[in-house]
Amino acid sequence: MSNLLEVRNLSKQFSAPGGPFRKARSMHAVNGVSFDLPKGRVIGVVGESGCGKSTLARLILRLVEPSGGAVTFAGEDLLAKSASQMRALRAEMQMVFQDPYSSIDPRYTVARAVIEPFEVQGRKPDGSAKAEVEKLLEMVGLDAGLASSFPHQISGGQKQRVGIARALALRPSLLVLDEPTASLDVSVQAQIIGLLEQLRDDLGLTYLFISHDLSLVKYFCDEILVMYLGRVVEALPETNAPARHPYTKTLMDSTFEPDPKLRRLIAPLEGEVPSPFDLPPGCAFAERCEYATDICRVETPALNETGGHPVACHNPL
Amino acid sequence: MSMLSVRDLGVAFGSIHPLSGVSFSVDRGQTIGIVGESGSGKSLTAMSVMGLLPLIGGRITDGNIEFDGQDLTNLPETAYRKLRGGRIGLITQNPMTSLDPLKKIGPQVDAVAILHLEMTPKEARARTEDILETLRIPEPALICDRYPHQMSGGMKQRIVIAMALAADPDVLIADEPTTALDVTVQAQIIRLLDDLVKERDLALVLITHDMSVVAQTCDKVVVMYAGRALEFGTVETIFDAPQHPYTQALIGCIPRGGDGTAKLDGIPGTVPTVMNYPKGCPFHPRCTRAQEICTTTQPEFTSYGDSAAACHFAGVAP
Ligand SMILES: Nc1ncnc2c1ncn2[C@@H]1O[C@H](COP(=O)(O)OP(=O)(O)OP(=O)(O)O)[C@@H](O)[C@H]1O
Ligand SMILES: Nc1ncnc2c1ncn2[C@@H]1O[C@H](COP(=O)(O)OP(=O)(O)O)[C@@H](O)[C@H]1O
Ligand code: SF4
Ligand SMILES: [Mg+2]
Ligand SMILES: [Mg+2]
Numbered sequence: 001m002s003n004l005l006e007v008r009n010l011s012k013q014f015s016a017p018g019g020p021f022r023k024a025r026s027m028h029a030v031n032g033v034s035f036d037l038p039k040g041r042v043i044g045v046v047g048e049s050g051c052g053k054s055t056l057a058r059l060i061l062r063l064v065e066p067s068g069g070a071v072t073f074a075g076e077d078l079l080a081k082s083a084s085q086m087r088a089l090r091a092e093m094q095m096v097f098q099d100p101y102s103s104i105d106p107r108y109t110v111a112r113a114v115i116e117p118f119e120v121q122g123r124k125p126d127g128s129a130k131a132e133v134e135k136l137l138e139m140v141g142l143d144a145g146l147a148s149s150f151p152h153q154i155s156g157g158q159k160q161r162v163g164i165a166r167a168l169a170l171r172p173s174l175l176v177l178d179e180p181t182a183s184l185d186v187s188v189q190a191q192i193i194g195l196l197e198q199l200r201d202d203l204g205l206t207y208l209f210i211s212h213d214l215s216l217v218k219y220f221c222d223e224i225l226v227m228y229l230g231r232v233v234e235a236l237p238e239t240n241a242p243a244r245h246p247y248t249k250t251l252m253d254s255t256f257e258p259d260p261k262l263r264r265l266i267a268p269l270e271g272e273v274p275s276p277f278d279l280p281p282g283c284a285f286a287e288r289c290e291y292a293t294d295i296c297r298v299e300t301p302a303l304n305e306t307g308g309h310p311v312a313c314h315n316p317l
Numbered sequence: 318m319s320m321l322s323v324r325d326l327g328v329a330f331g332s333i334h335p336l337s338g339v340s341f342s343v344d345r346g347q348t349i350g351i352v353g354e355s356g357s358g359k360s361l362t363a364m365s366v367m368g369l370l371p372l373i374g375g376r377i378t379d380g381n382i383e384f385d386g387q388d389l390t391n392l393p394e395t396a397y398r399k400l401r402g403g404r405i406g407l408i409t410q411n412p413m414t415s416l417d418p419l420k421k422i423g424p425q426v427d428a429v430a431i432l433h434l435e436m437t438p439k440e441a442r443a444r445t446e447d448i449l450e451t452l453r454i455p456e457p458a459l460i461c462d463r464y465p466h467q468m469s470g471g472m473k474q475r476i477v478i479a480m481a482l483a484a485d486p487d488v489l490i491a492d493e494p495t496t497a498l499d500v501t502v503q504a505q506i507i508r509l510l511d512d513l514v515k516e517r518d519l520a521l522v523l524i525t526h527d528m529s530v531v532a533q534t535c536d537k538v539v540v541m542y543a544g545r546a547l548e549f550g551t552v553e554t555i556f557d558a559p560q561h562p563y564t565q566a567l568i569g570c571i572p573r574g575g576d577g578t579a580k581l582d583g584i585p586g587t588v589p590t591v592m593n594y595p596k597g598c599p600f601h602p603r604c605t606r607a608q609e610i611c612t613t614t615q616p617e618f619t620s621y622g623d624s625a626a627a628c629h630f631a632g633v634a635p
Pocket of ligand 1: 053
């Protein structure tokens with residue numbers, strides 16, 4: 001199986017400007033992230049707020065310029081591309097956002113929103129624009145009658161279908177889905193997940209699926225990357241692989257089962273997530289980790305496959 | 318006798334009726350979950366119990382609310398003010414609705430005991446520090462000297478819980494207390510609330526849209542949809558043998574990870590808002606079992622054991 005996407009040591013530093021009373025500071029939103037995404041597979045990225053999931057997504061599509069590292073998409077080195085080459089490549093790799101209309105003009109009708117990617121590319125669809133809109137709406141299970149509706153006239157789930165139709169317009173091979181169901185009710189989330197499953201099977205799509213919801217990622221994905229403060233701390237090769245990183249274990253223990261017979265014993269977790277601007281030396285989880293030893297507070301552990309799947313921990317479980 | 322019981326509650330704003338037929342009760346040392354998707358009427362139920370409807374232009378049109386034997390339905394605001402934040406505490410999704418951004422934490426929490434327990438400022442501060450400690454907040458004295466903006470979301474929510482506890486309440490209403498929090502923080506807050514129910518013999522009304530949170534913490538459950546209770550029962554029956562098609566469908570929407578055998582079903586259509594609550598059974602436009610009668614007639618509750626479902630076909634094999 002060949003890799004559609006290869007990410008190597010990808011990093012992004014942001015800086016907060018200084019002021020009269022404060023030094024300029026910088027932080028790593030994404031820090032040395034590497035992984036391979038084989039064609040046709042679904043990799044999930046899971047982690048808590050601010051751990052760098054969305055930044056990682058934007059770096060991969062080069063919507064944000066990396067501070068370092070490399071992204072290879074279908075054999076092409078993305079960071080070596082000019083803006084116009086990049087625009088052409090973006091037809092192949094599209095993003096779906098949590099709030100689909102955040103990047104679309106609220107005065108656009110559904111039809112306009114769905115056809116806009118062609119305009120951006122300076123391309124025309126194969127048939128008429130109207131036929132193309134109908135085809136795309138059908139692909140995402142929307143009634144063609146909605147084509148002339150405005151965003152405020154449709155529901156959250158319908159908007160998300162429009163977001164997906166738009167992402168599909170240029171027939172990409174990779175979709176980066178950044179929390180596509182986070183603002184939806186569960187009954188609608190389940191519809192959208194079902195649609196994404198069907199599209200993957202019908203169109204042979206490859207997904208990078210970002211979510212803070214471990215149950216959802218376990219359900220939907222083939223492999224899982226667990227992020228903590230900008231780093232991938234564990235790469236689960238299959239969704240029911242046991243946690244090797246203490247943080248992953250905490251995340252799993254904090255995720256409840258929809259079954260009162262499977263109640264969890266919630267162990268108290270000490271401390272707070274450190275500020276990304278002020279990371280302590282060593283492992284970022286050390287302060288809160290019950291397995292931490294002296295080396296954890298000195299040396300940052302690298303992803304390591306000794307004894308099992310990749311984990312960045314000095315004392316893996 | 319129940320600590321809090323709500324019977325057949327109906328609420329109106331002008332000619333709009335966003336809530337009707339909501340009943341539940343909760344005892345000391347017990348947690349009841351009110352679960353439903355957005356717009357199902359969970360928050361309005363909480364506001365009704367807290368006596369906050371008049372302040373937002375709403376009113377109770379049907380049913381009654383009883384707290385420790387006292388009828389709260391249409392209790393005047395002056396009397397409610399003594400109970401609210403006193404014997405009945407409220408925790409909301411956004412901690413900043415309860416915290417004053419301009420005041421230090423200590424004085425804000427102290428004020429509760431000063432007002433409701435008539436303590437001196439000194440006594441109140443000692444109590445505040447005690448409570449912060451039971452909530453596993455490190456260095457309570459230091460925290461008392463901080464402002465809300467200097468704290469994480471999880472810590473702010475703990476402070477709000479501390480404020481609710483400061484008056485030594487009998488009932489706590491928690492309206493999506495962990496929805497805005499990360500999962501590890503959510504788990505910590507849930508653990509805290511669980512411990513409080515057991516240690517202080519509180520009656521907890523836990524409002525959430527998350528069935529997994531319900532499964533983890535609640536003794537009893539009310540399932541709401543389109544401003545109505547559709548099913549209630551013990552947490553075991555609700556998950557093992559739900560009778561209402563909506564409850565069954567809702568459980569089918571929960572992603573279960575791992576082995577890839579369970580398929581996510583989804584429910585066709587969308588959650589209605591108050592402007593388009595369906596006639597008859599509110600779930601009928603999305604229900605796979607709906608018949609003619611469902612479109613015209615609101616179903617009564619059918620009991621089975623200590624649970625009940627409002628469906629024309631509850632208990633009837635499909
Ligand atoms: N343009 C930016 N400038 C400065 N800092 C940024 C910028 N974008 C993101 N960050 C910071 O980078 C970190 C990672 O942010 P990111 O949005 O990638 O997190 P996330 O994992 O997607 O979180 P969430 O679950 O809340 O969506 C955060 O600390 C955020 O504040
Ligand atoms: N102040 C109000 N006036 C009129 N309708 C309201 C008001 N508050 C809420 N509603 C309506 O009542 C229904 C239930 O709302 P709410 O209790 O907030 O639901 P939930 O908390 O379950 O999401 C919704 O359809 C909502 O639009
Ligand atoms: S490296 Fe050390 S501190 Fe970090 S998670 Fe592993 S054991 Fe804990
Ligand atoms: Mg994000
Ligand atoms: Mg609400």
